Amino acid sequence: MKKNKMVTLTIDSRKLQAEEGLMILDVARDNNIYIPSLCTNEAVEPYGACRLCLVEITTARGRERLVTSCLYPVEEGLTVKTNSERIASVRKVLIQLLMARCPDSEVIQDLAKRLGVETTPFPLEDKNKNKKCILCALCARVCQEVVGVSAISLVNRGVNRQLATPFFEPSEACIGCGSCVYVCPTHAIAMEDTGDKREVRWPHSQMEFKLRKCKVCGSYWIPERQIEHIAQVSGTSPDDYDVCFSCRE
Amino acid sequence: MVKVSSFAELETLRKSIVARRDPQKAMITVCGGTGCHAHGCEKVAAAFRQEIEQQNLAGKVDLRITGCHGFCERGTLVVVKPQDIFYQRVKEKDVSTILSETVAKGNVIERLLFTDLATKEKITRELEIPFYKKQNRLILGNNGSIDPTVIDDYLAVGGYAALARSLQRMSPEQIIDEVKKSGLRGRGGGGFPTGIKWESTRRAHGDTKYVICNADEGDPGAYMDRSLMEGNPHSVLEGMIIGAYAIGSDQGYIYIRNEYPLAVKNAQIAIEQAEDYGLLGKNILGSGFDFSVRINRGGGAFICGESTALMASLEGHVGEPRAKYVHTAEKGLWNQPTNLNNVETWANVPLIINKGADWYSKIGTRNSKGTKIFSLVGKINNTGLVEVPMGITLREIVYDIGGGIPGGKKFKAVQTGGPSGGVIPESLIDLPVDFDELTKVGSMMGSGAMIVMDENTCMVDIAKYYVSFLEGESCGKCLPCREGLKRLREILADISEGRGEDDDIDLLENLSVALVDGSLCALGATAPNPVLTTLHYFREEYDAHIKDKRCPAGVCKELITYCINNEKCPGCGLCVKACPVQAITLTGKKKPAILDQEKCIKCGACYDVCKLCAVDIK
Known part of the structure; x- marks a missing residue:
């Protein structure tokens, strides 16, 4: 694979080399420089919703501005401050907004502590209202970009925005794979397997899936829907999935 | 239609269109803009069509439905050409007179002319009306003379x-x-x-x-x-x-x-x-x-x-x-x-x-060239669309073109740039209007909305209105805009409803900065402008709401009471009829009415209806 050009930039007084095309946030993380972020995941395209990764930059030409580091590609001669006073005060308000939105989220509490924020001046929402969901859309983006089924999405606008299946009803598109559960940064989506049943509970809708039994060990290991989907996209037979991964080894 | 396949053919076509038209032939243009539609221009146009037929004028007069002339306050607008006689507030019933008097005999119908509020003078031609005089209608100018569907x-x-x-x-x-x-x-x-x-x-x-x-x-x-x-x-x-x-x-x-x-x-x-x-x-x-x-x-x-x-x-x-x-x-x-x-x-x-x-580039100011169309609305006499050269002052727009504030009220502020613009106070009324000057005072050009406010406008209420508009329109993708606007609105609502606290001002400011710096797009980044400008220019009004639990403009319901002024009230009973909750009663002939505060829902109907200003807001 052809390697991209390298650029030199400075993050928090550290001079770094980075591949052109990478985002500031990626380069910072590769170099163990902490920038908070809740809506990024390497599996999906950057989105820029949580705004916590805001940094202050000065370009080689001397232009100063605030940018979201998950979306701003590195460039030659860039100087980045990840935690200036201005950034810290914006981040403080952002985390306070999240503390009020999801008062029972341990992840938000921990992040707030890490950012040196203890309380929020805003009235707390009832914890059953948003159910730990910060609307980062990682679940919906993974469902679309990685799984490719777009079974869940964000509905409504503004403060009324919610993550849901279409019309809050069981979705024919959902294969019950649990990718959304895996990427959710605040553990707002739950998944539980009981016997031959899997239940996925999003903040405002839920679904049940029938699991297939492994012919060898007898454990229920994968939703039937997921098998159908994999068989379809890979051109294999659904019967190929009668044995679970562990027993196949 | 024939295809025009060369530059020469286009000019030939243009000449043939012009040649077919007699500039001396009588023509009635009826404004067909949405503003005039609200005034009933469709009925006026239909009446003209019918009357032209009935009065056998079909070959003698043309009828053209045009675009918006801008003077929406005075619709339906009708211009009789070639004399360019400008009639305003034309109704269906005026149509036959316009045809029989103006078109047939050339007589001007006085009652349909515009009257200058200041001089009480009747004005016959559109361009002589003060509303149009200071405008430079380079872009809007053809609206009134062409049928947009032709x-x-x-x-x-x-x-x-x-x-x-x-x-x-x-x-x-x-x-x-x-x-x-x-x-x-x-x-x-x-x-x-x-x-x-x-x-x-x-x-x-x-x-x-x-x-x-x-x-x-x-x-x-x-x-x-x-x-x-x-x-x-x-x-x-x-x-x-x-x-x-x-x-x-x-x-x-x-x-x-x-x-x-x-x-x-x-x-x-x-x-x-x-x-x-x-x-x-x-x-x-x-x-x-x-x-x-x-x-x-x-x-x-x-x-x-x-x-x-x-x-x-x-x-x-x-x-x-x-x-x-x-x-x-x-x-x-x-x-x-x-x-x-x-x-x-x-x-x-x-x-x-x-x-x-x-x-x-000779029109306008150093860094803002040409003209700009503004929609001049709110507490202004001449509501409408105005096209002015960049650099004209707010005073010229509000007073010379807009004709000032209705009802003898005092000008208080003007909001430019839409919901994310800023509120500009009276002290800056001589500000030249261009991109940079508006930005300097904390507002912006935006797309050109200009909302005029009089002394009865509460600045906390205005900030709350714009913030709640934007809260409803925020897409919700990024955190500061989605959650921040909701919180801004909640704090403003608290202040306007008497629950404001001293810390609220700081909180409003911190939140505003987070929105400006942190939002993904310009909606969130400019949304705090109404809050920041009202805080900057009308701080004492916020203080009155928070510290004294008082709304100086008499708008915020929770902070005002309506009272009957016993010295002024003759007991005419108008307010009694207007009150939707029977909170006002009469006690006898020529005796002042009595308002029951327990029942009063502060709708303001009594205040609006009283011709003697005998209802006070406290």
């Missing part, structure tokens, strides 16, 4: 000459240079130099390039773009075709909000007629240049006026913005180089090509 009307006033000139005599680079030299800046709100945007799109690499006309006007009280699109759609189209040629694009889109049915209709007719003549489509005027335009109707989201959200919506996605670190000129619609301009910006282009950048 392309020949546009050709008769010199339409598409700039397109012919561009294709025949100018290279794309020369056009871009001319637009750059003109100093034209985007009229949609951003104020970015148009020529530079065109140049970037022209230079960007891409298989296909697109041009877009942003007609998703959504600011409360703003209707400049609607009136242009309704009243002179060909001027917008002509600008787009010239721009597309300069940029190297063969496909254009007009993104127009579906709540503007007349604008959608007229734009569609204009596209079809331009296609029929060969002014759109393949090999335009024999030049070898191809360009077509499609209309895309917006679904009602304010955010879709933001360029990247608009493009997402055009692509069929949810209308949500994305970061613009890679400019849309490089990667816009379907990731191709895209140039988006607002309706009014496009309409300026033919003018610049026709008259030249040197001429154009």
Whole structure:
């Protein structure tokens, strides 16, 4: 694979080399420089919703501005401050907004502590209202970009925005794979397997899936829907999935 | 229709259209803008059609339904040509008199003329009315003289000459240079130099390039773009075709909000007629240049006026913005180089090509050239659309053109730039209006809404109104805009309802800064402007609400009480009838009425109805 050009930039007084095309946030993380972020995941395209990764930059030409580091590609001669006073005060308000939105989220509490924020001046929402969901859309983006089924999405606008299946009803598109559960940064989506049943509970809708039994060990290991989907996209037979991964080894 | 396949043929066509028309023949123009529709212009036009038939005037007088004249306060507007007699507030019942008196005998009907409020003088001609006198209607001017559904009307006033000139005599680079030299800046709100945007799109690499006309006007009280699109759609189209040629694009889109049915209709007719003549489509005027335009109707989201959200919506996605670190000129619609301009910006282009950048750049101020259309609304006598040279003062707009504040009330402030603009106080009324001056005082040009407020307007209430408007229109993608606007609105509601605390001001300021610095797009980043400007210029009003639990303007219901002024009240009973909850009773003849505070819902009906100002607000 052809390697991209390298650029030199400075993050928090550290001079770094980075591949052109990478985002500031990626380069910072590769170099163990902490920038908070809740809506990024390497599996999906950057989105820029949580705004916590805001940094202050000065370009080689001397232009100063605030940018979201998950979306701003590195460039030659860039100087980045990840935690200036201005950034810290914006981040403080952002985390306070999240503390009020999801008062029972341990992840938000921990992040707030890490950012040196203890309380929020805003009235707390009832914890059953948003159910730990910060609307980062990682679940919906993974469902679309990685799984490719777009079974869940964000509905409504503004403060009324919610993550849901279409019309809050069981979705024919959902294969019950649990990718959304895996990427959710605040553990707002739950998944539980009981016997031959899997239940996925999003903040405002839920679904049940029938699991297939492994012919060898007898454990229920994968939703039937997921098998159908994999068989379809890979051109294999659904019967190929009668044995679970562990027993196949 | 015959296809026009060369520049010479276009001129021949134009001459034949003009030759067929007798400038001395009587013509009645009826304003058909949306404002006049609300006043009943359709009925007036229908009455004219019927009366012309009945009075056997069919061959002697023409009837033309035109676009918006701008003086919406006074609709339905009717102009009788060739004398140019301007009638206002015309109703169906006036139609037969206009025909029998003015058209047949040349008599002017006094009662239908505009009366100057200051001099009490009756004014016969449109341009002599103070409302129009200080305007410079370069863009809106043709609205009143052409039927927007008839392309020949546009050709008769010199339409598409700039397109012919561009294709025949100018290279794309020369056009871009001319637009750059003109100093034209985007009229949609951003104020970015148009020529530079065109140049970037022209230079960007891409298989296909697109041009877009942003007609998703959504600011409360703003209707400049609607009136242009309704009243002179060909001027917008002509600008787009010239721009597309300069940029190297063969496909254009007009993104127009579906709540503007007349604008959608007229734009569609204009596209079809331009296609029929060969002014759109393949090999335009024999030049070898191809360009077509499609209309895309917006679904009602304010955010879709933001360029990247608009493009997402055009692509069929949810209308949500994305970061613009890679400019849309490089990667816009379907990731191709895209140039988006607002309706009014496009309409300026033919003018610049026709008259030249040197001429154009003489109008306006150092960094803001040309004219700007504002919708002058709110507490103002002459509500309407005004087109003024950049640099005119707010005072001239409010008093000379707008005729001042109704009911002898005091001017308090003007909000420019729509919901994300700022509130400018009376102390700055001599401010010259241009892009930079408005920004300096914490407001912005925006798309050109200008909402005038009088002494009875509460600044906390106004800030709350705009913030709650934007809260409802925030797409919800980014955290500060979605959650921050909700919190701003909650704090403002607390203050206006008497629950304000001392810390609230700091909180408002901190939140505002987080929105400005942290939001993904301009909606969130500019949303705190009404809060920040009212805090800056009207701090004492916030303090009165928070510390004294008092609303000085007498607006915030929880902080006011209505009382009957016993000395003034003659007990006439008007308020008793007006009160929807029977909170007011009469105690006897010529005795003041009594208001039961327990029952009063503070609707203000008694205050509005009392002719003797005997209801006080405390």
